[in-house]
Amino acid sequence: MYTVIGYPVTRTIRVLWALEELGLDYELNPVLPGSDETKEINPSGKVPILIEGDFKLTDSTAIMHYLADKHGGLLAKAGTQLRAQQDAMTFRLLDELDALLWMNARHTFVLPKEHRVSDIRPSAAWELNRNFDRLDADLTGPYLVGEQFGVADIILSHCVGWAKNVKIEITNKSILSHAKEMRARPAFQRLLPLFK
Numbered sequence: 001m002y003t004v005i006g007y008p009v010t011r012t013i014r015v016l017w018a019l020e021e022l023g024l025d026y027e028l029n030p031v032l033p034g035s036d037e038t039k040e041i042n043p044s045g046k047v048p049i050l051i052e053g054d055f056k057l058t059d060s061t062a063i064m065h066y067l068a069d070k071h072g073g074l075l076a077k078a079g080t081q082l083r084a085q086q087d088a089m090t091f092r093l094l095d096e097l098d099a100l101l102w103m104n105a106r107h108t109f110v111l112p113k114e115h116r117v118s119d120i121r122p123s124a125a126w127e128l129n130r131n132f133d134r135l136d137a138d139l140t141g142p143y144l145v146g147e148q149f150g151v152a153d154i155i156l157s158h159c160v161g162w163a164k165n166v167k168i169e170i171t172n173k174s175i176l177s178h179a180k181e182m183r184a185r186p187a188f189q190r191l192l193p194l195f196k
């Protein structure tokens with residue numbers, strides 16, 4: 001049994017989605033990022049955190065990779081060319097989408113006010129849309145890499161939802177419909193009550 005620490009409306013949802021896809025048992029402790037309870041477990045205050053007995057793992061992508069490798073699913077076997085391509089896509093999404101959304105968040109509400117740069121949003125929104133368009137060029141099938149749903153599809157769909165939540169308009173229709181299709185999966189649908 002796994003315990004997931006983190007408020008669902010954060011990158012924690014990626015881990016919950018992966019757990020649901022893999023059909024694993026877990027319990028959720030929905031603590032807020034930066035809270036004292038979170039800092040007791042992870043001094044940086046960051047979520048998500050996965051707990052398995054005495055083992056503690058931070059970072060949503062590291063957690064998804066651990067679960068996928070351990071239980072089989074969402075990623076090809078390590079050391080295969082397909083896995084290398086999946087990893088390349090994952091790192092690309094983290095560089096080109098997650099990093100921009102996180103920069104926008106840091107300069108909107110995360111950093112102390114005196115360290116925020118105002119007006120970062122238009123640039124972040126433009127770059128995000130440019131990067132979505134570039135990704136669209138590589139989106140040839142229903143899934144981002146290979147013939148099966150995987151970690152990259154979770155990260156892309158999460159980043160699309162994140163952009164929408166912060167009212168950044170996404171102009172690329174294929175990227176929007178990819179996210180819509182991925183979110184229609186039963187594993188994601190089972191998580192919807194967490195958002196109410």
Ligand SMILES: N[C@@H](CCC(=O)N[C@@H](CS)C(=O)NCC(=O)O)C(=O)O
Pocket residue numbers: 010011012033034044045046047048058059060061110
């Ligand atoms: N790369 C990490 C980022 C973790 C992260 O920054 N999480 C945010 C919530 S989505 C957080 O806890 N922020 C609190 C803070 O930075 O103080 C991951 O994917 O888990």
